[in-house]
Amino acid sequence: MNATSSQPFALQGLDLSRVYGGFRALDGVAISVPKGEVRGIIGPNGAGKSTLMDVLSGRAASWGGTVRLGGRDIGALSPRERRQAGLARSFQKTNVFAELTIDEQIRLAARSVEIDNSAEVLDKLELTALRSRLAADISYGDRRRLDLALALVGRPQVLLLDEPAAGLTVEESLAMARLLRDLALEWQVTVLLVEHDMEVVFGISNRITVLHLGKVLAEGTPDEIRSNPVVVSAYLGSSVE
Amino acid sequence: MTSLPEKLIGAAAPRPLDAQRSKLPLLLALVVAVGGCVFPFVVTSTLTLSLLTQALIGAMLATGVGFLVRQNGMVSFGHALFYGLGGYILGVLVSRGIVPIELALILAIVVPTVLAFVLGLVITRIPGVAFGMLTLACAQAFYELALKVRGLANGDDGLAVTFPARIFGVPVSLLQDPHSMFVICWVVLMIALGSLWLLMRSHYGLLTFAIKANEERARFIGYETLVPRAAIYAISALLAATAGVLATFYNAFISPDMLHWTLSGSALIMAIIGGTKAVWGPALGAVVFFFIKEIAGDATEHWPAVIGGILIVVTVFVPIGLSGLLVRVFSGRRA
Numbered sequence: 372m373n374a375t376s377s378q379p380f381a382l383q384g385l386d387l388s389r390v391y392g393g394f395r396a397l398d399g400v401a402i403s404v405p406k407g408e409v410r411g412i413i414g415p416n417g418a419g420k421s422t423l424m425d426v427l428s429g430r431a432a433s434w435g436g437t438v439r440l441g442g443r444d445i446g447a448l449s450p451r452e453r454r455q456a457g458l459a460r461s462f463q464k465t466n467v468f469a470e471l472t473i474d475e476q477i478r479l480a481a482r483s484v485e486i487d488n489s490a491e492v493l494d495k496l497e498l499t500a501l502r503s504r505l506a507a508d509i510s511y512g513d514r515r516r517l518d519l520a521l522a523l524v525g526r527p528q529v530l531l532l533d534e535p536a537a538g539l540t541v542e543e544s545l546a547m548a549r550l551l552r553d554l555a556l557e558w559q560v561t562v563l564l565v566e567h568d569m570e571v572v573f574g575i576s577n578r579i580t581v582l583h584l585g586k587v588l589a590e591g592t593p594d595e596i597r598s599n600p601v602v603v604s605a606y607l608g609s610s611v612e
Numbered sequence: 613m614t615s616l617p618e619k620l621i622g623a624a625a626p627r628p629l630d631a632q633r634s635k636l637p638l639l640l641a642l643v644v645a646v647g648g649c650v651f652p653f654v655v656t657s658t659l660t661l662s663l664l665t666q667a668l669i670g671a672m673l674a675t676g677v678g679f680l681v682r683q684n685g686m687v688s689f690g691h692a693l694f695y696g697l698g699g700y701i702l703g704v705l706v707s708r709g710i711v712p713i714e715l716a717l718i719l720a721i722v723v724p725t726v727l728a729f730v731l732g733l734v735i736t737r738i739p740g741v742a743f744g745m746l747t748l749a750c751a752q753a754f755y756e757l758a759l760k761v762r763g764l765a766n767g768d769d770g771l772a773v774t775f776p777a778r779i780f781g782v783p784v785s786l787l788q789d790p791h792s793m794f795v796i797c798w799v800v801l802m803i804a805l806g807s808l809w810l811l812m813r814s815h816y817g818l819l820t821f822a823i824k825a826n827e828e829r830a831r832f833i834g835y836e837t838l839v840p841r842a843a844i845y846a847i848s849a850l851l852a853a854t855a856g857v858l859a860t861f862y863n864a865f866i867s868p869d870m871l872h873w874t875l876s877g878s879a880l881i882m883a884i885i886g887g888t889k890a891v892w893g894p895a896l897g898a899v900v901f902f903f904i905k906e907i908a909g910d911a912t913e914h915w916p917a918v919i920g921g922i923l924i925v926v927t928v929f930v931p932i933g934l935s936g937l938l939v940r941v942f943s944g945r946r947a
Contacts, residue, residue: 428832454834466829468822476833479822482815483834521833 484525676851678894690751696871728849732842770867887933
């Protein structure tokens with residue numbers, strides 16, 4: 372947890388805090404993710420997972436601490452600037468442009484980062500055949516992949532995914548998990564993944580950070596987390612035994 | 613499920629990348645654009661042409677209001693500010709002989725546009741009704757200024773503007789004759805509509821449409837969202853200022869009525885009646901508005917009630933407006 376900027380971390384959040392009224396949603400959270408790693412973030416509702424994503428991505432309005440992308444302090448940057456610096460995110464609720472075609476929105480995303488790998492992204496996410504369809508007219512699973520595609524255009528260094536498997540069927544969730552794992556390997560994208568589906572998180576994460584009441588409860592490999600008695604009693608129970 | 617073609621009703625949706633768009637609407641638009649120029653040779657009634665010229669000026673204002681609704685999703689209750697400001701800048705500068713008429717014309721269009729952009733950087737941050745109220749407040753502030761500062765343009769009495777004989781070598785009298793002014797207003801309106809049509813199909817048009825649809829996502833795919841929204845507000849103000857300039861040339865008169873909220877409201881009603889999805893919808897609404905006003909005005913002094921009734925009918929039964937209805941009828945789809 373005592374990571375410094377000299378270490379080759381793709382993404383670092385140091386001493387992160389965020390307070391809503393009197394409630395400390397994040398309380399001194401530190402997280403350092405090496406390049407190419409898939410880091411799962413788990414925790415019960417209210418643990419601070421989505422707040423952590425908001426702070427890292429620049430969505431949160433007021434917060435404390437330091438956020439570094441590849442060693443560069445990006446704490447003062449807007450979401451737009453963070454995106455252009457190589458930090459992309461997807462959302463818990465599908466967040467696409469319903470009235471635009473898939474092609475239009477992918478091209479918009481590509482133009483903002485000046486790297487047009489839209490064809491590659493569409494192909495990878497199996498959206499090529501749907502490119503002329505409006506986002507409003509495609510299935511929920513396709514919209515989740517489109518949401519991910521919008522984040523992947525331009526090959527970001529770091530990808531923040533807030534419950535990418537939410538609302539998907541078991542098969543779709545597993546397909547999404549495989550896709551994320553492949554992307555991390557092939558494109559060397561660092562992934563920070565918040566997800567309630569334990570099968571997905573434990574299946575693809577290199578390491579897992581457990582949040583509880585706004586603090587880091589534990590961090591380790593999936594096997595270490597599974598066998599951590601504190602985590603088991605606080606969150607996992609026997610579901611992943 | 614709605615099919616793709618249904619989503620692409622004519623100019624109703626911004627499909628800059630849709631290569632399969634029919635060329636028929638373009639051809640029709642070209643015929644209408646050229647046809648309008650020969651209209652004064654067919655209709656020789658000065659009264660009718662004068663009414664239509666006023667309608668075209670109103671159409672320009674309504675197009676500005678409608679464009680703001682379409683691209684930004686914002687409803688302005690104060691576009692009379694830019695209409696009146698354009699008219700006042702032209703009228704006062706020319707009447708007082710402060711600058712040459714050509715420069716006054718340029719300033720009358722540029723100043724309201726720049727003002728709108730700066731104002732837009734502040735007020736387009738604010739969504740919904742609050743935005744509408746802010747536009748209303750700004751317009752009413754200028755209205756009060758024009759009303760109370762008599763030294764500017766005689767306050768409530770207004771100012772009869774005396775123009776020099778020529779502007780850019782063209783006799784100003786052409787701008788006050790219904791026959792020639794109709795053609796001038798028609799050409800200006802066609803240029804404006806064509807430019808907006810192209811803008812809507814450009815990257816910038818797509819971006820502003822995307823920002824309207826989902827501003828947060830637009831930020832997270834790497835776009836600044838405030839400046840594009842302020843720019844759209846400025847473009848809509850440019851159209852309003854152009855309308856104000858045309859009105860000042862045609863009427864050779866400026867008064868605080870040009871800044872009053874009722875004018876902003878009328879422009880909004882025109883845009884709603886015509887529909888805002890198609891770029892030409894508000895202009896159609898303006899022509900319908902002026903004819904209803906004329907016909908109902910002959911029958912009763914309570915003509916605004918007739919307009920109100922039509923507005924209710926359109927809002928409830930044809931929320932896509934007359935332009936949307938026409939597109940559906942002519943493309944064989946259900947209204």
